[in-house]
Amino acid sequence: MDIKVLGTGCANCKATIALIGQVAQAKGVAVQLGKVQELRDIMGYGVMSTPGVVVNGKVVHAGGVPSREKIEQWFTAGG
Secondary structure, eight states: OEEEEESSSOHHHHHHHHHHHHHHHHHTOOOEEEEEOOHHHHHHTTOOSSOEEEETTEEEEESSOOOHHHHHHHHHHTO
């Protein structure tokens, strides 16, 4: 599963990356976790407020840290 966190490195972006990593580990899901920090690239996904999350090429979240439950749903749904 390929997951990208879109953000310029703010505290919420870092918290989002950490939380996704924790949930993936707890669920035993193998993920490729990457960061997209270039504003031009973030806007290319159509995300205007960060952090944004892209799962397998699809934007699934934007603006604020996603809840643990929401992240678990991404893994349950298979992206």
